[in-house]
Structures are given as C-alpha cells and as structure tokens.
Amino acid sequence: MAHAPELFHRPTLAEKIAKQVLTVAVGSAASSGVFLAAPRRTGKSTFVREDLRPAFERAGALVVYADLWANPTTDPGAVVVTAIRAALATKAGVVMRLAKASGLSKVAIGGAMNFDLDRVGVGKDVSLTEALVALSDETRQVIVLIIDEAQHAITTDAGVAALFALKAARDELNSSHHHGLRVVCTGSNRDKLAMLRNSKDQAFYGSPMVNFPMLGKDFIEWFCQKAELSFPLSPEKIWPLFVEAGYRPELLGSAADALRFNFEVGADNGPDLFESEVRQLASEINQVQRKAIHSLTPIQQVVLRVMAANRDNYAPFEATTMALYRRGLRSAGETEDDVRIDVPGVQQALLALQEKKLIWRAARGVYAIEEQTVTDILSADGLLNGL
Ligand SMILES: Nc1ncnc2c1ncn2[C@@H]1O[C@H](COP(=O)(O)OP(=O)(O)OP(=O)(O)O)[C@@H](O)[C@H]1O
Ligand SMILES: [Mg+2]
Structure with missing residues (x-):
C-alpha cells in the first residue's frame, strides 16, 4: 500500500448530516450552524473532505472549506477570508457583480475583471456579507461554509472578527431574499467548541453541538479485509481493540505496517501479535503525555x-x-x-x-x-x- 492510502467512505452518514443542515425547521437554531465534535485523530477531517463535502455538493450546495489548522502560522481570520475569496474567484459573474457594486463598471470595458479580491474582507471595501450575498445571488445555491478546527478562530482578534462578520452574513443570507448560508464547524474538544456557541455575544449562539459518530464496525470489517497481512484478522476481535484504542484508525494501520515487515509472523501468532502491537502503540502515545504531565x-x-x-x-x-x-x-x-x-x-x-x-x-x-x-x-x- 505504498500509493495513496485507501479510505473507508461513509456516504449514508454524510447524506444524513447534509440533509439535516440544509433543511431548516421552523424556530430551529440549526440555521445558525452546527458543531461536530469528536476526539483527536478519529477521522473528522477525512470525513468532512471525502464524504461530507461531496454530499453537500450532491444536494446542490456550494461548499467553501476552511481548515484553520492547515497552516498554524496564518491567522485563522485570514484563512476564513481567503477561503471565501477563493470561492468568489471561481465565478466570473460574482466578480463582475462585486466590481459593479463598488463602482468599477464605469471603468473601461474589461476593467470589471480587474476587480481585486483583496478588497473583500473584514473591515475592507467589500464586507463578507456583501461578498457572500453576491455569491448566493449569482449561483442561486445555498452556501455551506465548513470550518475545520473552528475553535482556533477565537484565539486571535482577527478570528473573532471574522466570526462576527459571518454571523451578520448568515442572518442576511438566511433572509427570504437570498439562498441561505449554513456554517458547519468541526473540532476535537467540546469545551473549546462550546465557547463559540455558549454566550449570547458569540457568533453561533445556540447552534446545536452534535457528537460526530466514530468509525464503526463496518469500518473494522473493511479494514480486516484490506489489511493484506499474511494471516486473517477477525472483525469480532478487532472491534473491541479498536474501541479500546480510542477509535483511532492510524493505530490499526501502523500495527499492520509493523507486522507486514515481520517475517516470523504466521497464522498461529499473527492475531495476538497484532493485538499487542496496537496496545503498545496506544500506550506509547499516552506515555508521552503522561510524562509531560508528571514532569x-x-x-x-x-x-x-x-x-x-x-x-x-x-x-x-x-x-x-x-x-x-x-x-x-x-x-x-x-x-x-x-x-x-x-x-x-x-x-x-x-x-x-x-x-x-x-x-x-x-x-x-x-x-x-x-x-x-x-x-x-x-x-x-x-x-x-x-x-
Ligand atoms: N474513513 C477512513 N478510512 C481510512 N482511514 C481513515 C479514515 N478516516 C481517517 N483515517 C485515518 O486516520 C487518521 C486521522 O484522520 P483525520 O486527520 O481525518 O482525523 P482528525 O479527527 O481530523 O484528526 P485531528 O484531530 O488531528 O484533526 C489519518 O491518518 C487518516 O488517514
Ligand atoms: Mg482534523
């Protein structure tokens, strides 16, 4: 498996979440966004990129994706704005609208296309609300903004400002004049995510917090089939091991890699070796943190x-x-x-x-x-x- 790692897909779960986010019940706070929380390394980003995003797109939404962790040195506020600019840039009609609105239409023919997207942003000539309204009106699609590791937005002033700007945009786009804006946030820590929604002055006050489901038994069946080891793995045995290892797929993958290069492994001792390898890896990870705490x-x-x-x-x-x-x-x-x-x-x-x-x-x-x-x-x- 030297090529790109294969993934287990969860289209049914993705469709369910997409449907819930896109359908807004009367009086529901869901239109303000939804928070998906799950522990670290359990497959949130993979699911969001590989399954959820396509599910939204199949349902007719326009998806804007911002990963606030991809580049830790970039301000989270700037990451959100950059993602929105990138979405604007793909639609010539939107750029034209923004150019017109900001008076550029009076410039020479073709001048409209010279509209500089740097002018879009928090506290710039063109607000995020104006930009997203133009995108919504032009495409006539509901816009879904997915923010991965959203809690980082509140670690900087620019991030906080971007969230407030999004709240304003959301209120405007969800009015009857436009086609809607949903914000889906993910994060690995409920307490941190909760800060985005618990106080009235926060941008996503009252948005529902959903426990993002862990990979399940179907994933384990898939894994056992795909493991390509010299001995068979039984899903009944691997499932409790996976639960014990905190639902982290990497631990299973690394254990399989370790055994693949161990040529003394056979059908007799393989399954046991696999189990102890996974436990060993899990405890090594905990040991690093335990050591830090105790020193x-x-x-x-x-x-x-x-x-x-x-x-x-x-x-x-x-x-x-x-x-x-x-x-x-x-x-x-x-x-x-x-x-x-x-x-x-x-x-x-x-x-x-x-x-x-x-x-x-x-x-x-x-x-x-x-x-x-x-x-x-x-x-x-x-x-x-x-x-
Ligand atoms: N559906 C899947 N099938 C196979 N492997 C997966 C799947 N989902 C996640 N993984 C593997 O698990 C690891 C962690 O996945 P991912 O980065 O998506 O998790 P995360 O919860 O976003 O982690 P973090 O807390 O670091 O943001 C990756 O190595 C990924 O390849
Ligand atoms: Mg992630």
Missing part, C-alpha cells in the same frame, strides 16, 4: 488539575479557585511553605502550560484543556479527586 512543577500541575476538574467553570484567579489550588497542593503532599500560590505565579504557570501544549487560551483569556486525553490521564492517575 510539571507543582504549581503548573495543580493549575492543570484544577482547570481539568472545573472545565467551563474554571476562572483562573478567583478566590475560590485559589483555594482549590491550595487544596490540590496539599493533596499532592506539598505544603504552602514550599509553593506559594499567588496571581503572578498562576499567570506564569498558565503560560508554561500553554507552551507545553497542555492547555489552550482563547482571545479573551478563557482557558481549556488542550486535549481530552490530558483530562483522562489526570483522572486515571487520581489527580482530579477532591477538586
């Missing part, structure tokens, strides 16, 4: 523990939180003489945790644990008790 300084560790235990109620500097840090330190066997808990100390710990990619900070100073597995490890090691 934190006492104050960093207690800040992480309190944040994980309190989730969206976590307020870093409140008196009650400070009391929790102290309690956590005592339960870890530290005394206050050893570790002083004060605001600058907590601030420093937060910065260090961010640098170590254990926590994540939204533009307004709201924090979340970077990955669910971090919380899982803390919980498994008894570090959340009593907090």
